[in-house]
Amino acid sequence: MTAVLSPESALALALLTPFVGASVLPLFHDRPNLREAVTLVTAASLCFIVLQLLGPLQHGARPEIDIIEIVPGLAVAFKVEPLGMLFGLVASSLWFVNSIYSIGYMRGNDEPRQTTFYVCFAVAIGSAIGIAFAKNLFTLFLFYEALTLSTYPLVTHKRNEEAIRAGRTYLIFLLGTSLLLLLPAIIATWVFAGTLDFKPGGILPASLGAATIAALLALYVFGIGKAAVMPLHFWLPAAMVAPTPVSALLHAVAVVKAGVFSILKVAVLVFGIDTLSSTGQATWLTVVAGVTIILASVIALRQDNLKRRLAYSTISQLSYIVLGVAVLAPISVTGAAMHIAAHAFSKITLFFAAGSIYTAAHLTQVSQLDGIGRRMPWTMGAFTIGALGMIGVPPTAGFLGKWFILGGAMQTANWLAVAVIFVSTLLNAGYFLPIVYRAFFCDSVDDGHDKHSGEAPWPIVVALTVTAAGTVLMFFLPDVPFSLAKLISGR
Amino acid sequence: MNAVWAHLPILIVLVPLFGALLAGFARRADPAFAIALVVSWVIPFCAGAMLWQVLASGPISYHLGSWAPPWGIEYRVDALNAFVLMLVSMIGAVTMPFARRSVGFEIEEGQRPWFYCMYLLCLTGLLGIAVTGDAFNAFVFLEISSLSTYVLIALGRDRRALLAAFQYLIMGTIGATFYVVGVGLLYLMTGSLNMVDIAARLGPAWADNSRTIIAALAFVTVGVSLKLALFPLHVWLPNAYSYAPSWATAFLSATATKVAIYLLVRFLFSIFGVAIDLRALPVAAIIIGLSLAAMYIASLIAVFQSSLSRMLAYSSVAQIGYITLGIGFVNLAGLTGGLVHIVNHALMKAALFLAVGAVFFRARTVQLDDLAGIGRKMPITMTAFTVACFGLIGTPGTSGFISKWYLALGAIERGWWLVVFLIVGSSLIALIYVGRVLEIAWLREPSAAVAEARDPPLSMLAPLVLLAAATIYFGFDTEWTAGIASTTAKGLLGGLR
Structure with a gap:
């Protein structure tokens, strides 16, 4: 790929583009077509700009920009490294697809306050890009909070009592954990390490001792509430009241991904895998992640509301990534990074499908989905691919991440992790396959619902087809995510 | 220009003081507001010039009427004072334009000029506390700012403001009394009211009179803490801030308690802390x-x-x-x-x-x-x-x-x-x-x-x-x-x- 932009200017542009888009959008409040065009153009240019960074990165370039040093230790600075690149690619490419979907969904459901919706969405994506390319913990924290605040109006989009309550849970859990646990962790890191800059191999000295490292790691794992590690997961199911494109943003594009991305980044670039394994952090983290995976899956089994089932599936899948860290093998870290991308594509497909069913047939419960596959073949076809991705069946991307994490667990003889992966795979199949079965092989019961609805509006169908295709393509062409993920662990 | 430059420490007090007089004579709202606005916009330049001077070439010592300290009153500006002066004057300058509409809406026409007069007096007091190097002079300014604050609060939009002002008056007076008792004890111990001088003389007095000095410390700390609303001496604050005219609340919340905090820092770090080992006390x-x-x-x-x-x-x-x-x-x-x-x-x-x-x-x-x-x-x-x-x-x-x-x-x-x-x-x-x-x-x-x-x-x-x-x-x-x-x-x- 020929570089149109120098890596540094591409980085600066990538950070600016979503915010520029967000500030232009309100000007077209009264002209929806133009407004949506601005969103699409912004998303497409962001995607293009982020792609410009990929080539130089693979050739060893690490472009960086220092904006300002606020006080000693607190600097706003950006640097592209492989893991951030991976997250940036996922966020920017899915934003584009999600924008197409949003247009179909928001218009199809005649949602109010659409301009606010698109503005907040753009700001949220900008924050996600800021997190992805943060050079140090402070910058990451800054955009982490910006992401929480910018998604709050999206979660409460419906403005009814339920949405407001959900918004409260959302803010208290996410801002609360980050202010109460993550901030002290960052301060402690500054005190112990004398720097907040991410560095391969970590910045915290192993000489701190196992107990301090464990305490600090716990502050990070639970302080990064966006990763939804149990028992700090309640905000995620609550946030399901938001419109489906927002759920997709939360579950696939930005929010939870920012959480696990941050955990991964902190583990690899602040602690360092070697420090973590030499101080023996694997066991407790494996238990925390394992419990979350299994418990969330069991809860998912019992949910009849489709979006809630998907939400608990997300909680469980996120902890795969935490598990990948917990195993503390380079290959499992690679797997964890791959899983960020894989889960993003599969989960967004599932949410797109859920929203498509809601838009076309106004159904929300799993028990209502008998025979829906015959009326909405594209939607349910894509849903099936997404579900297979969740379970980790080839040929979907979900298989790859799981495979590497499993490989790492076997390497380090972490049998607990191995067991968790096997059991949870069964559970995943247990809560996804019945939906697919109902959709295609059960006859629809007459319950008064409109039986003649067909597919959802075309932008929705296009979007979910693209992401489903992405899920499969990533299995066959895993080069880009894999090469980036491999660079992360440095082996 | 040089003549003005040398007299900045006193000008920062005199300008608002004369402004208050003029505003009082104006008798009408608009001229009074104009005076308040001009004064509020001039003061930051004085404060800024002093801050610049202090940062460039160290503390300024200004002798009132050319009487040498410790006999005369000394205005002493170091980085801390200049910092506080800058804050107070900037808050006044930035918020002042807001006052015209807000005061016009909330306060009866006949009382509006007095509102601006009281604001300027309050500003005089606050800037005075921050600029002076004399413990008793600080008390005088403390009273000027407090008395004018009571009036500002009492001008509030309903009758509850009167009670709030009265409550603050009682608490404020207790605070001021505590402060002046503390300063009196210090004068007893050192024979001086100049802060730098007190700090220098207090150390030698410690051996024989530690109990009196501790009492002075306690009186000053409690008195100032009342003014700065340190918990649990804050009970006057919620009523005062709720019932005062909106603009007065904004100005006072940003400046009055802050200047009291300055005074506390000054006493703890520049007087008591210099003379005795405060770490030995709780x-x-x-x-x-x-x-x-x-x-x-x-x-x-x-x-x-x-x-x-x-x-x-x-x-x-x-x-x-x-x-x-x-x-x-x-x-x-x-x-x-x-x-x-x-x-x-x-x-x-x-x-x-x-x-x-x-x-x-x-x-x-x-x-x-x-x-x-x-x-x-x-x-x-x-x-x-x-x-x-x-x-x-x-x-x-x-x-x-x-x-x-x-x-x-x-x-x-x-x-x-x-x-x-x-x-x-x-x-x-x-x-x-x-x-x-x-x-x-x-x-x-x-x-x-x-x-x-x-x-x-x-x-x-x-x-x-x-x-x-x-x-x-x-x-x-x-x-x-x-x-x-x-x-x-x-x-x-x-x-x-």
Whole structure:
């Protein structure tokens, strides 16, 4: 790929583009077509700009920009490294697809306050890009909070009592954990390490001792509430009241991904895998992640509301990534990074499908989905691919991440992790396959619902087809995510 | 020009004092406002020139009537004074344009010139406390500012303001009495009222009269703590801030308590701390304990308020707790955090109370129940309000975060990890009381009370937006806040025994 932009200017542009888009959008409040065009153009240019960074990165370039040093230790600075690149690619490419979907969904459901919706969405994506390319913990924290605040109006989009309550849970859990646990962790890191800059191999000295490292790691794992590690997961199911494109943003594009991305980044670039394994952090983290995976899956089994089932599936899948860290093998870290991308594509497909069913047939419960596959073949076809991705069946991307994490667990003889992966795979199949079965092989019961609805509006169908295709393509062409993920662990 | 330059320390007091006289003679609202505006806009130049001079070439010593200290009154400006002078004068300058409409709306026509007269007197007093190097002169200015403040509060929009003013008058007088008793004891011990001189003579007196000196320390600390509303001596504050005219609340919340905090720092670090080993006394421990209590108890009370201005008043008590906490740490990071929070809190509280004033101006109510959907009716006002609220919580990217960062480092320097968690934990309560308002303002359907509301005119909007923008600006550029605070803190700690 020929570089149109120098890596540094591409980085600066990538950070600016979503915010520029967000500030232009309100000007077209009264002209929806133009407004949506601005969103699409912004998303497409962001995607293009982020792609410009990929080539130089693979050739060893690490472009960086220092904006300002606020006080000693607190600097706003950006640097592209492989893991951030991976997250940036996922966020920017899915934003584009999600924008197409949003247009179909928001218009199809005649949602109010659409301009606010698109503005907040753009700001949220900008924050996600800021997190992805943060050079140090402070910058990451800054955009982490910006992401929480910018998604709050999206979660409460419906403005009814339920949405407001959900918004409260959302803010208290996410801002609360980050202010109460993550901030002290960052301060402690500054005190112990004398720097907040991410560095391969970590910045915290192993000489701190196992107990301090464990305490600090716990502050990070639970302080990064966006990763939804149990028992700090309640905000995620609550946030399901938001419109489906927002759920997709939360579950696939930005929010939870920012959480696990941050955990991964902190583990690899602040602690360092070697420090973590030499101080023996694997066991407790494996238990925390394992419990979350299994418990969330069991809860998912019992949910009849489709979006809630998907939400608990997300909680469980996120902890795969935490598990990948917990195993503390380079290959499992690679797997964890791959899983960020894989889960993003599969989960967004599932949410797109859920929203498509809601838009076309106004159904929300799993028990209502008998025979829906015959009326909405594209939607349910894509849903099936997404579900297979969740379970980790080839040929979907979900298989790859799981495979590497499993490989790492076997390497380090972490049998607990191995067991968790096997059991949870069964559970995943247990809560996804019945939906697919109902959709295609059960006859629809007459319950008064409109039986003649067909597919959802075309932008929705296009979007979910693209992401489903992405899920499969990533299995066959895993080069880009894999090469980036491999660079992360440095082996 | 040189003639003016040399007399800046006295001019910064005389200009508002004569302004007050003129405003009193003006008898009409508009000329009085014009005088107040001109004075408010001139003062920052005086303060700025002195700050520049101090930073460039060290403390300024100005001898009133050329009488040499310690016999004459000395005005002594170092980095700390200049910092406070700059803050007070800037708050006055930025908020003043807001006053015309707000005062015109809330105060009867005949009383408006007196309002401006009292404001200028109050400004005189506050600047005087900050500029003087004489302990008794500080008392005089303390009384000038207090008396004029009582009047300002009593001019409030309903009769409850009278009771609030009376309550503050009683408490304020007790505070001032405690202060002057303390100064009297110091005079007894040292025969001097000049702060530098007291500090020099107090040390030798310690051996024989430690009990008297401790009593003086206690009297001064308690007296000043009443004025700065240190928990549990804050009871006058919520009523005063709720019932005073909106603009007066904004100005006082940003300046009056802050100047009292300055006085506390001056006495602890430049007088007592220099003369005797304060670490041997439990002063810091008491301050830290009360500060933590303020941060939690006042914040919790704020959560349950039904009036916006009352909620912000309790939040002020809590935020003052942050400032005194940093002072209690007695180390570089902590003191820097405390001093920088003086400025940061002043800016955001001024913004918040101005927003409340703007809301009252348009909706005639500040009861939370009536304010549903106000955000949609007054978007610019409430956006500024929201930004300042984030500052209160201390989210990164706001000036409140900078304060918290330094305070936490100060606690760690002491090895108090628990306190670190207490500091960040109290911002969680701020999140709750602030979130409650934001939810009502932005997410609810507009109520009947705010149906007609819209953003106020530019003269009110501009100060508000400027202050809110400062909350963000000083979250990134800290040269003029944390930078100076750190220099000042270094100087103060360097002088400690």
